């Protein structure tokens with residue numbers, strides 16, 4: 001399958017700070033490809049380079065078979081980009097914003113009205129079409145931004161943290177829309193720092209401090225975790241957490257509701273037995289737990305940190 005985006009050795013430096021560090025990536029068509037990383041990991045910088053809005057310091061980018069940034073103009077009308085920060089005109093109405101976007105994205109005049117109407121209906125914006133964009137709720141703003149990003153029916157849609165600031169119901173609706181777009185042939189690249197969004201993607205790249213530290217389908221990433229994860233219940237979990245603190249076999253612990261989630265280091269064999277023995281003095285129920293993307297993320301970002309600390313001094 002021909003990749004929709006292919007990136008090799010992509011790097012961006014701002015002064016002596018490296019925001020994106022030698023990223024290789026290949027994004028297959030017709031799916032949702034997630035770019036998962038904490039704040040400041042270089043997601044926005046990477047996506048802006050893929051749109052041709054920011055010149056890379058090094059590396060190659062190919063989007064829809066064209067070289068970026070050299071051939072950006074040729075693909076501009078086939079790519080939709082939704083910025084992380086709301087970038088519609090606050091002092092124009094929804095309708096005026098849509099009309100403006102239709103014009104600059106080259107939607108044919110005769111088709112503009114119909115297309116705008118269809119999108120306003122689909123994104124439930126029609127009742128507010130004469131309201132100023134600046135006066136919309138967070139969810140409405142996101143819907144407007146998505147409607148505007150797809151006005152020209154792009155083959156590729158780049159979404160930068162599209163739902164970080166909206167409630168879970170709005171987020172679900174938004175994702176339903178994304179899947180519909182995929183089914184009709186659009187490829188979607190979405191950046192996120194939210195684990196529940198990452199779980200929905202067909203394919204994920206995990207990025208930390210500008211570097212890609214893992215990639216694969218969520219299922220494959222969870223399957224390859226290579227570390228035991230356990231849930232511990234009982235009246236003493238605070239004491240247990242303190243007891244596990246700093247123990248070399250323990251990679252991470254986190255409280256989830258009434259239980260304690262413990263990830264052991266890769267290579268600890270018979271983790272359940274080890275934990276039972278180590279916690280023999282406590283009243284605790286200890287059960288193996290299924291890996292989550294959050295576990296994968298914790299593991300991947302830790303490995304990156306360890307390499308950085310011991311490595312070639314980049």
Ligand SMILES: Nc1ncnc2c1ncn2[C@@H]1O[C@H](COP(=O)(O)OP(=O)(O)O)[C@@H](O)[C@H]1O
Pocket residue numbers: 014017019037038039040041042043044045046
């Ligand atoms: N124009 C810039 N000049 C200097 N540093 C920048 C610039 N843009 C981004 N950065 C830095 O690059 C890093 C990555 O930023 P960004 O790509 O916005 O991360 P993310 O989108 O993952 O939160 C951050 O440390 C940020 O401060």
Ligand SMILES: [Mg+2]
Pocket residue numbers: 043044045084160161
């Ligand atoms: Mg960002």
